[in-house]
Amino acid sequence: MAVKLYIEAIHDALAEEMARDARVFVLGEDVGVRGGVFRVTQGLLERFGEARVIDTPLTESAIVGVAIGASAAGLIPVAEIQFADFILPAVNQIISEAAKMRYRSNNDWNCPMVIRAPYGGGVHGALYHSQSVEALFTHVPGLKVVTPATPADAAGLLRAAIRDPDPVLYFEHKKLYRSVRGEVAESDDPVPIGRAKVQREGDDITVITYGLGVHLALEAAGRLADDGISAHVLDLRTLRPLDEEAILEAARRTGKVLIVHEDNKVCGVGAEVSAMIAEHALFDLDAPIRRLAGPEVPAMGFAPTLEKAYMLSVDGVAEAMRALARF
Amino acid sequence: MADVPRHRALGLTDAQVLEMYRYMALARAVDERMWLLNRAGKVPFVISCQGQEAAQAGAGFALDRGRDWLCPYYRDLCLVLIWGHTARTELLAAFAKAEDPNSGGRQMPGHYGDRRLRILSGSSPVGTQIPHAVGIALAMKMRGEDAVCYVSFGEGTSNQGDFHEALNFAGVHKLPVIFFCENNKYAISVPERRQLACANVADRAQGYGFEGVIVDGMDALEVYRVVREAVDKARRGGGPTLIEAKTYRLSPHSSDDDDRSYRSREEVEEARRGDGIERMRQYLVSVGLLDEEAEERMRQTIRAEVDEATEYAERAPYAAPETLMHHVYAEEV
Ligand SMILES: Cc1ncc(C[n+]2csc(CCOP(=O)(O)OP(=O)(O)O)c2C)c(N)n1
Ligand SMILES: [Mg+2]
Numbered sequence: 268m269a270v271k272l273y274i275e276a277i278h279d280a281l282a283e284e285m286a287r288d289a290r291v292f293v294l295g296e297d298v299g300v301r302g303g304v305f306r307v308t309q310g311l312l313e314r315f316g317e318a319r320v321i322d323t324p325l326t327e328s329a330i331v332g333v334a335i336g337a338s339a340a341g342l343i344p345v346a347e348i349q350f351a352d353f354i355l356p357a358v359n360q361i362i363s364e365a366a367k368m369r370y371r372s373n374n375d376w377n378c379p380m381v382i383r384a385p386y387g388g389g390v391h392g393a394l395y396h397s398q399s400v401e402a403l404f405t406h407v408p409g410l411k412v413v414t415p416a417t418p419a420d421a422a423g424l425l426r427a428a429i430r431d432p433d434p435v436l437y438f439e440h441k442k443l444y445r446s447v448r449g450e451v452a453e454s455d456d457p458v459p460i461g462r463a464k465v466q467r468e469g470d471d472i473t474v475i476t477y478g479l480g481v482h483l484a485l486e487a488a489g490r491l492a493d494d495g496i497s498a499h500v501l502d503l504r505t506l507r508p509l510d511e512e513a514i515l516e517a518a519r520r521t522g523k524v525l526i527v528h529e530d531n532k533v534c535g536v537g538a539e540v541s542a543m544i545a546e547h548a549l550f551d552l553d554a555p556i557r558r559l560a561g562p563e564v565p566a567m568g569f570a571p572t573l574e575k576a577y578m579l580s581v582d583g584v585a586e587a588m589r590a591l592a593r594f
Numbered sequence: 595m596a597d598v599p600r601h602r603a604l605g606l607t608d609a610q611v612l613e614m615y616r617y618m619a620l621a622r623a624v625d626e627r628m629w630l631l632n633r634a635g636k637v638p639f640v641i642s643c644q645g646q647e648a649a650q651a652g653a654g655f656a657l658d659r660g661r662d663w664l665c666p667y668y669r670d671l672c673l674v675l676i677w678g679h680t681a682r683t684e685l686l687a688a689f690a691k692a693e694d695p696n697s698g699g700r701q702m703p704g705h706y707g708d709r710r711l712r713i714l715s716g717s718s719p720v721g722t723q724i725p726h727a728v729g730i731a732l733a734m735k736m737r738g739e740d741a742v743c744y745v746s747f748g749e750g751t752s753n754q755g756d757f758h759e760a761l762n763f764a765g766v767h768k769l770p771v772i773f774f775c776e777n778n779k780y781a782i783s784v785p786e787r788r789q790l791a792c793a794n795v796a797d798r799a800q801g802y803g804f805e806g807v808i809v810d811g812m813d814a815l816e817v818y819r820v821v822r823e824a825v826d827k828a829r830r831g832g833g834p835t836l837i838e839a840k841t842y843r844l845s846p847h848s849s850d851d852d853d854r855s856y857r858s859r860e861e862v863e864e865a866r867r868g869d870g871i872e873r874m875r876q877y878l879v880s881v882g883l884l885d886e887e888a889e890e891r892m893r894q895t896i897r898a899e900v901d902e903a904t905e906y907a908e909r910a911p912y913a914a915p916e917t918l919m920h921h922v923y924a925e926e927v
Pocket of ligand 1: 669718719720747748749750751752776778780781782843847
C-alpha cells in the first residue's frame with residue numbers, strides 16, 4: 268500500500284496502463300509538454316513519447332471525434348477535456364457517435380475510449396471552471412459515467428475505464444486533486460464499473476452521494492456520531508449504470524435516505540436514485556427521501572460569497588443529516 | 595504515334611475501367627430500384643447517389659480496397675459497392691432487414707458501415723464522420739501502417755464545425771486522410787452560393803496548411819487521377835488533401851423532398867446531359883471497349899442482380915423485437 272494524493276493516483280494509474288498496454292494513448296490540450304493544466308499527465312510525454320502523449324489543437328469536438336476514430340482502428344485513447352465545462356462542444360460526438368456506435372452498427376463497431384474531465388467547484392473557478400456536468404451524460408444509454416471520490420477508486424476506476432470495451436466518461440473532482448490522500452494498492456486491479464461502495468457503516472440514516480459529497484458526508488457522519496447518530500454512507504462511484512442493489516440495500520438498512528450532490532437538484536442523479544428507491548423500496552422507508560444538492564442557478568459565481576453560498580459544506584450536510592435523523 | 599487511351603495513361607487496365615463503369619451502372623440501378631420500391635410503399639425512405647457515381651467510382655478505384663479505410667456519407671452507394679457491398683446488402687438495408695451488414699436494419703438506408711471491410715459506421719448528424727477519419731489516420735500513423743483513410747461529405751456539411759476541426763487536426767499532425775467533398779450544388783434546398791462565401795470548398799484547405807484540389811466530378815477518370823495523387827502523397831507521409839468533386843444531385847434530396855420547389859426542371863435536365871455515367875459510356879465506346887451488345891449484356895446482368903437482391907431482401911426477416919435491448923454495451927457473457 269502506498270499513500271497517494273487523488274491526483275497522483277490518477278497519474279500513476281494512467282502511466283501504469285500506458286506501460287501495460289501499448290494501445291493506450293493520451294490526447295488533449297496541454298497534456299504533453301505542460302503535463303496538463305492540473306499536471307495529471309506530468310512526465311508522460313518524457314516517458315512515452317509524443318506519439319502517445321499528444322498535444323492537440325484547441326478543439327474539443329475533434330479531440331473526442333479523433334478518439335472515436337482511433338478507437339475504431341484498434342487504439343485505446345484517453346482523451347482529456349481540460350475542464351468539464353468545455354466538454355459541451357464535444358457533446359455531439361459523445362452522444363451521437365461514441366454512445367451509439369455499438370448499437371447503431373449492430374455490434375459491429377465499438378468505442379473503447381475514456382474521456383477524462385476535471386469537474387466541480389470550490390476552487391475559485393467561477394461559472395465556467397466549476398460545473399458538474401455529469402447528469403447531462405447519465406441520461407444517455409451507451410455511455411458509462413464514473414466519479415471516483417478516493418485515490419484508490421480514482422486509480423481502480425481509471426483502470427477499469429481504460430479496459431472497458433465501451434466509452435467511459437471519467438469525471439475527477441478538482442477540489443479532491445490535492446486535498447484528499449489515501450491508500451492505493453500496489454496491484455493493478457481495476458475497481459469494477461457499476462458498483463457502489465459503503466464508505467461508512469451506520470444504522471440510523473443513509474447518505475447516498477458521490478465525488479466531493481462523499482468526503483463531506485463522512486466528516487459530517489463523524490460529527491453526528493458524537494451525538495449518538497449513526498450514519499451509513501454509500502458512495503455511488505459509478506453514476507451510469509447505477510448500482511441498484513447497493514442503493515436499495517443502503518436505503519433499506521436505515522429506512523431514512525438523504526441524497527447529496529454538488530450538481531443542481533432538478534433532474535440530477537439524486538432524482539434517479541430517489542425514483543429507484545421509491546419504485547422498489549418505498550415500504551421500507553421511515554421518512555420521505557431527502558435531497559441536498561446545488562441550487563437552481565446556471566453556475567457558481569466567482570465572488571467568494573457566491574461560491575460559498577453555492578457549494579455544499581460539512582455544516583450543511585450535517586444539518587440535513589440531523590434533520591433526517593430527527594424525522 | 596498512336597494515342598494511349600486516357601485510362602491506360604493513368605495506369606488503369608481495360609478490365610478495370612470496364613469494372614468502374616459497371617459499378618456506376620449498378621449503383622444507378624440499385625438507386626432507381628429503391629425509388630420504385632419507395633413509391634410502391636415498400637421502403638419508407640431513400641437517399642440517392644444519382645449524379646455522384648462518377649466521383650465515387652474514381653475515388654473508389656484510386657484507393658486500395660485491401661488496406662484503406664472509409665468513412666463514407668449517405669450518398670456513397672457506388673463507393674460501398676466498389677468496396678465490397680452488393681445490391682443485396684443495400685436492398686437489405688433499404689428494407690431494414692436483420693441481415694443488413696450496415697446496421698441489421700437499425701439505421702436508415704445510406705448509413706454505411708462494415709468492420710470486415712474497414713467501413714466505419716456512420717450516423718445522421720452531418721460531418722461527425724470527418725474527425726473519425728482523422729482518428730483512424732492517426733492510428734495508421736502511430737502504428738506505421740501505410741493505409742489512408744477516405745472521408746466524404748457534401749458542400750453544405752463543409753460549414754460544420756467538425757469539418758473545420760478535423761481538417762485543422764489532420765493538417766497539424768500531417769495525417770493520411772483524403773477529405774472528399776461531393777459538391778452537388780445543393781444542401782437540400784439551399785444552393786451552394788448561400789452556403790459558401792468563398793468560391794470553392796477546396797479553397798478552405800489553404801486555411802489548414804494543405805492542398806485543396808478541384809476536380810470535375812462527372813469525369814470518373816479525372817477524379818481517379820487526382821485522388822490517386824492524393825493517396826500516393828498521403829502514403830508517402832505527405833499529409834492530407836481536400837478534394838472537391840463538382841457534381842450534381844440528379845434526384846431530390848431524399849424520398850421526402852420535392853425539389854421542384856427550389857430548382858427548375860431545365861436546370862436538372864441540363865445537368866442530366868452531363869451525367870458521369872453517360873460520359874463514361876461514351877468514352878468506353880470511343881476507345882473500342884464497349885459496344886451495344888456488350889452494354890446490353892452488362893445491363894441484363896445488373897437487372898438480374900438487382901431483381902434477385904430485391905426478392906431476397908423483401909423476403910428476409912426483420913430483427914426480432916427482443917433484439918431491441920441488444921448491443922447497448924458489450925454483452926456480458
Ligand atoms: C447536423 C445536421 N443538421 C441538419 C441535418 C439535416 N440534413 C440532412 S442532409 C442535409 C443537407 C446536407 O447537404 P450537403 O452537405 O451539401 O450534402 P448533400 O445532401 O447535398 O449530399 C441536411 C440539412 C443533419 N442531418 N445533420
Ligand atoms: Mg450538397
